[in-house]
Amino acid sequence: AQKITQTQPGMFVQEKEAVTLDCTYDTSDPSYGLFWYKQPSSGEMIFLIYQGSYDQQNATEGRYSLNFQKARKSANLVISASQLGDSAMYFCAMSSKAGGSYIPTFGRGTSLIVHP
Amino acid sequence: KAGVTQTPRYLIKTRGQQVTLSCSPISGHRSVSWYQQTPGQGLQFLFEYFSETQRNKGNFPGRFSGRQFSNSRSEMNVSTLELGDSALYLCASSLEGQTNYGYTFGSGTRLTVV
Numbered sequence: 001a002q003k004i005t006q007t008q009p010g011m012f013v014q015e016k017e018a019v020t021l022d023c024t025y026d027t028s029d030p031s032y033g034l035f036w037y038k039q040p041s042s043g044e045m046i047f048l049i050y051q052g053s054y055d056q057q058n059a060t061e062g063r064y065s066l067n068f069q070k071a072r073k074s075a076n077l078v079i080s081a082s083q084l085g086d087s088a089m090y091f092c093a094m095s096s097k098a099g100g101s102y103i104p105t106f107g108r109g110t111s112l113i114v115h116p
Numbered sequence: 117k118a119g120v121t122q123t124p125r126y127l128i129k130t131r132g133q134q135v136t137l138s139c140s141p142i143s144g145h146r147s148v149s150w151y152q153q154t155p156g157q158g159l160q161f162l163f164e165y166f167s168e169t170q171r172n173k174g175n176f177p178g179r180f181s182g183r184q185f186s187n188s189r190s191e192m193n194v195s196t197l198e199l200g201d202s203a204l205y206l207c208a209s210s211l212e213g214q215t216n217y218g219y220t221f222g223s224g225t226r227l228t229v230v
Contacts, residue, residue, distance in 0.1 A: 037221075043204055045221035091159065102210075103149065103172055104219060106159040 002027040004094050006107035013082045014115050020067070021077040021110045023092030032096040034075040035104060036066065039089040048090075051075060082114045118143065120222035122207050128228045134195040137225045141188050141209030147171075148190040149219060150182060153204040162205075165190050166212065194227075202229045 003026040013019040025034065036048040051059045051066045059066045067076040075094075079086055089109045095102035121140040129135050141148050149172075150162040161174040165184035182192040188209075194201055204226050208219035 042223060043206075043226065044223040045206060045208070047220065103161055103164060105161070106151075108158045 002029070002032070002094055002096055002105050004092050004105055004107035006092055006110050008110045009108075010111045010113070012113050012115060013079075015084060016081055018078060018080045019082055019112065021079070021090050021092075021112065023075045023077065023107060025073050025075060025092075025094045027094060027096055029096035032094055033102065034066065034068070035093040035095070036064070036075075036077045037091045037093060037106075038086075039091060039109070041088070045091070049077070079112075084114050084116060087112060087114045120207055120209050120220050122205075122222035122225050124225060125223065126226050126228075128230060129197050131197055131199060131229055133197050134193060135197060135227060136191055136193045137205055137207075137227075139190045139192075139207030139209075139222060141190070141207075142220055144211065145209035145220070146188055146212055147210045148184055148188065149208045149210075150190070150192050151206045151208065152176075153206060153224070154202075159206070162192065197229045199229050202227060 005024045032053045034051040038046045038048055049059050049061045049064045049066050051068045058068050063080045065078045089111050091109045092107040093104040095104040123138045147166045149164040151159050153159045162176055163170055163182050164172040168184045179195045184190045204224045206221050206224045208221045210219045
């Protein structure tokens with residue numbers, strides 16, 4: 001079975017500062033993918049970034065980067081230069097092949113509030 | 117290109133009724149998955165359909181069912197609604213084998229059971 005743990009229910013950050021959202025995972029599958037999604041109050045889950053278990057380098061997408069530490073089984077999301085529009089719920093997810101397809105398992109989420 | 121479309125956005129139903137939710141995936145996406153999101157349980161996987169066949173199923177009672185049509189559009193049905201079924205129901209679509217972009221989600225259907 002796979003498990004995703006997000007230990008920070010809520011985080012606060014000042015606008016323009018960087019923030020790290022924690023995520024640890026557990027799986028026995030050597031091949032897996034790690035994702036981060038953003039969910040604003042509207043409800044839609046917005047894909048942010050992906051890291052494959054065999055990727056040697058940390059993934060980056062604009063202001064988002066994923067700090068992948070395989071031995072520690074952690075996949076923290078770093079948001080640089082926070083903006084007010086970054087205020088939302090953030091979910092870490094992991095997928096590994098089950099029944100022929102990759103079904104993501106989600107963590108409980110971290111609520112991020114960006115202060116002006 | 118159009119995203120994942122879920123209808124309706126909001127729904128209020130009475131206990132004991134049944135409800136059908138609809139999801140139109142991104143054009144070309146053949147996999148459609150459904151999730152239930154509640155404050156207490158978080159995001160829980162319901163089922164996945166691929167080429168009109170249910171390929172994976174989560175741990176939900178038989179009152180929750182779904183289907184997929186030949187154009188990849190999917191519906192989920194909940195019969196004999198209970199108060200605990202009140203939730204945001206999210207649909208996600210993906211290309212077969214394309215895991216590095218994850219799933220693309222719709223805006224969800226917020227179901228309230230009274």
